Amino acid sequence: MGWLDWMLLLARIVLTFFMLLFALVIVIWLERKFIADMQTRPGPLRAGPRGVLITLADGMKLFFKESFVPTLADRPVYLIAPILAVVPAFLAFSVIPWGTHVTLFGREIPFQIADLNIGILWVLAMTSMTVYAVVLAGWSSGSNYPLLGSVRSSAQMISYEVGMGLALISVLMFTGHLKMSEIVAGQGGYYWGFVPRWNFIPQFPAFLLYLIAGLAETNRPPFDLPEAESELVAGFHTEYSGWRFAMLYLGEYLNTITVAAIATTLFLGGWRGPHPSFLPWLWPIAWFALKILVIFYVYVWIRGTMPRIRYDRLMAFGWKLLIPLGLFWVLATGTIVLLPGLYGSRGRLVAVGLIVGIGMLLLLAADVLERPRSRSREGASP
């Protein structure tokens, strides 16, 4: 690589960072507006037109505030935790293709920082680093509420990480690729000529599993027990102030964007979408942003609709429903992928679909059947 390549790479990194931070400003404002709309109040109004600069104003304010370290805090760990919240979010986003490519100086420049050959694994590894930020921030604060919040959230996040991993494994089995660019490439074309060949149609259970696990991984409502302001003051970041709090907040929203971007790339065809022929590099970016916004809107919608889930129900939901469902779906995907090759007919695929559907109905039935029995047992035992 010559110096021009390195400069272009640097420009790509800076551009991606800038786009991410810009998306962050917009997304936080949009969330507040959406929530305000659902609660019939105006939401942020004053900073900029329709309050669009509110995030910027909040961020600036935090930088002008004192960021002190409590006496009882474990100083080095306390200082490292905000860094751990932000940096892995950027690293996870670096493998995501958020556009096609543009030709500059005779070189094809993709809108993706690094196309690692272990894409999905990398994403899983980096998004699970968030657990460290939350746990270390809570533990090192030397205070009861953060400690409770972090211990609670560590159990929550590792539980839902298993479900998330299973969803990612079924996508990997279905597409046969770990590389993000190849997964997007594999989602071109149409079923029956008009339905886009996006993974969320054949992999719908994995898509749902990923969305739910993603909610829990990013500590968004209704899974926001690490913060739980009605019980734990502010959860794991009670003792953080000033720019360090800003970093934790930034990391949280970066992770939300990253989870939405991963869901878009793996299940919704990434940057794919029909577009006119002029400016061929711009439309894929717009499609990608639109799909992220749709997923984000669903997340905000869930936040506006659902109350915070109780902790025992949260864990029961994760371990008794999501993880068995994920395990079942991994095996079902294996069958779906292999059976047409064995028998070579499309009818078999439909049959497998039916079997899978029946299996899931059975799972649901088992869950429904189990409920009253376990309740009566609880009632009988002292």
Next chain:
Amino acid sequence: MLSQASAETYYQSYAVVLAVLAAGVLLVGVAFLAARLIAPHRPLPAKLTTYECGIDPVGQGWSQSQVRYYIYGFLFVIFDVEAVFLFPWARIFERLGYQAVVEMGIFIGILAVGLLYAWRKGVLKWV
């Protein structure tokens, strides 16, 4: 085996990721410097005490917590190691044929029995 050219792109892509890591750390560093320059710094003993709702905090702040969280940690390790086995298998199972799926079914079945055992033992029930 990696050929010479693909080995080069292989290492290059990781060098790029290292550059992203450096850029991320740099961003935090810039934030730190900016805050250093513009944020006030007036530590007072009362300000630096642990947060408590209007009264003096009691104890050292590191309280005991339930052992249940620890059990979930154990369960997580089992299923995370399972994911370690699943990922390489998921990459190539198409080439191995249906026997591989059946074998993985048996493996997952054994682990599912473990989960079922924990379930029946009441480990997943929060009292």
